[in-house]
Amino acid sequence: MTLLIKNIKTLVQVDESAKLKVCGKEMSKLPCLENAWLFIEDDKIKDYGSMDTCPSNAQETIDASGKLVFPSYCDSHTHLVYAGSREVEYRDKIMGLSYEEIAKRGGGILNSAKLLQETSEECLFDQSMKRINEIISLGTGAVEIKSGYGLTPESELKMLRVIKRIKENSPIEVKSTFLGAHSIPSQFRNNQTEYVDQVINEMIPVVASEELADYIDVFCDKGFFTVEDTDRILNAGMKYGMRPKIHA
Template identity: 40%
Template sequence: MKAVDILIKNANEIVTLNGPNRPRKMKEMNELSIIENGSVAIDNGAIVDVGKNLTYNSDKIINAKGKIVLPGFVDPHTHVVFAGSREFELDMKLKGLSYMDILKSGGGIFYTVEKTRNATKDQLIQQAKNRLDKMLRYGTTTCEAKSGYGLDTKTELKILEVNKKLNESHPIDILSTFLGAHAIPKGKSADEYTNEIIEEMIPKISHLSKFCDVFCEEGIFTVDQSKKILEAGKTHGLIPKIHADEIVDTGGASLAADIGAISADHLLMSSDDGLRKMAEKGVIGVLLPGTPFSLMQELYAPARKIIDMGVAVALATDLNPNCWVENMQFMIQLGCLKMKMTPSEAITAATFNAACAIDLSDRIGSVEVGKQADILVLDCPNHKHIPYHFGVNLVEKIIKNGVVL
C-alpha cells in the first residue's frame, strides 16, 4: 500500500465540486459532485486521490464518520486591513440615522481612514492578523484583501505592504487588490483624485496588487471616472473588479462587462440589462449579504434573479469596519435564508466560484486530484446543515496546504 501524508476516510459526504474549470452558473451551481462515504488522500501539500474506500497507509488518518469534507472557503472580497473600530455607530444606526448622518457626525469611512493613516505597519499587522486567525478558524483558507483606507499614496502603499507581510506569515493565502478609489479624500474633487490615482498611485502600487477595484457609486466615482481608473490599472497589469450598483444603479454592472472585469460586487440595484451583459461576458457576481444585514436593510441582492439570468455567483464577507464579519458559514446562511439561494448554490458560491472570482480556480476551490490540499472537516452529517444549523462554528478541522492546523 502506498503511503501518504494524510488520509481522510469514512466521510458521510465529500463535497468535491468536481467539474469544469470555469465559473459554475445556473444549474451547475447546484452540482456539488458529492461522494458518499468517501476518502481523500493528501501528499506533499496536494490532493492525490479522492474516492470511495481508498486504501493508503498514513501516519495521519482522520476518521470523518458522521461528518462532511469540503474545500476550504474562499473569501473573495474583504477589507481586512484597517485600524480602529466603529461600534459607536450602532447606536446611531438603531436611532435611524442614515450613513450620511453618521459620516457628518465624524463616523463612517473617514474615521477609519484617519485611524489607518496614523497606525504603524506593526499595529495594522497585529489587528489584521487577529481577524485572519478568526477567518481561518471559521474555515476560510484563501482571501482577497483590498487597500482603500489610506486614500493617499503613502498609506495605500503601507496597507498593500501589510497585505504582503501577512500573506507571507499567515496560513491564509492573501491576494491583494488596490482600492485607492474607495472614497474621495477631503479637500479634493473626484476628478483631481481620479488623476492622482491614475498618474501617481497606480504606477507606484501595481507591483503589490493583482487586482484594481473602484467604488462606482452615485456621489463617489462615476462610471466614466471608474472606467479611466480601471483602464489605467489594466495597462499596469491589474485585473479589474468593481463595487457596483450597491445603493443606486449607476451602470456599474455594464461597465464591468465592457471593461472585462473578473467580478462585479454587491449588485443590489443592477439593471437587467447590466446583469445580462455580465452573463454574456462571464463576469462573476460577488454578493455580500453581510452588508445589508449589518445596515439592517430589508433589501438584499436579488440572487435568484442574478443566478437565473446566467451570472455565476460567488459569496464574500465584505469584512470591513461597517460590516465586521469573518465567517463564510454565515454568508452561506444569509445566502439561503435572505437571498433564497439553495444550499448547494451557496456552497458553490463560497468555494469554487469564489476561487474563480480571484482567478485561482486552477489551484483551489474544489476537492480534486492535483489541487492544493485546502480542506475542511465539518461536524455535521450533510451539506444542508451548513445553512440550517447557524450561530455556531461547524468547522472541526482545517487542512491548509496539506498541513493539519
C-alpha cells in the same frame, strides 16, 4: 507524502464537472458523498470515493468517523486591514441610511480612513495577523484583502505594505487589491478630478513599482466615483499589470 482521510461521514462538494460559476437555482445544490474517503498526494487531492473502495497504501491515515470534510472557503472580498471599528454605524444601516448618507454625516469610509492614518504600520500588521489567524481557524483557505481605508498616498501604501507582509507570513493564499478610489477625501470634495489624478499619477506608479497589488478596484456609485472616473483609474492600473475589479 500521501495522506488518507477515511470513514468520512460526509464529503462535501464532490462535483465531477468543473464550473466557471454557479448562480440561481444551482446555488441550492451541494453534491455530497456519504461514508467516504479522500486521498491526498503531495498536498493535492488525488482521488476520493466511498468506503467500499478505500485504498490502504497511504503513509499517513486520519480516521474522520462522524465528521464532515469540505473545501476551505475562498474569500474574494475583504477589508481585513483596518483600524478601529464602524460598529456604531450598524444602527444607521438598519435604520435605512445609505452609504452616501452615512458618509455625509462624517462616518463610513472617511471615518475609517482617519483612524487608519493615525495608526502605525506595525500596529496595523499585528491587528491584521490576529484577524487572518482567526479566519483561518474558521475555515478560510484563501483571501483577497483590499486597501481603501488610507485615501492618501502615504496611508494607502502603508495598507498595501501590511498586506504584503501578511502574504509573506500567512500559510494561506493572499491576494492584494489596490482600492485607493474607495471614497473621495474631504479635501477633494470640490475637486474630485484632482483626487482621481492623484490616484493615477501618484499612487498607481508606486504601488506597481513595489509590486504591492495583484488587482485594482474602484467604488463606482452615486456620491463616490463616476463611470468616467472608474474607466480612467482601471485603465491606468491595467497598464501596470493590475487586474481590474469594481465596487458597483
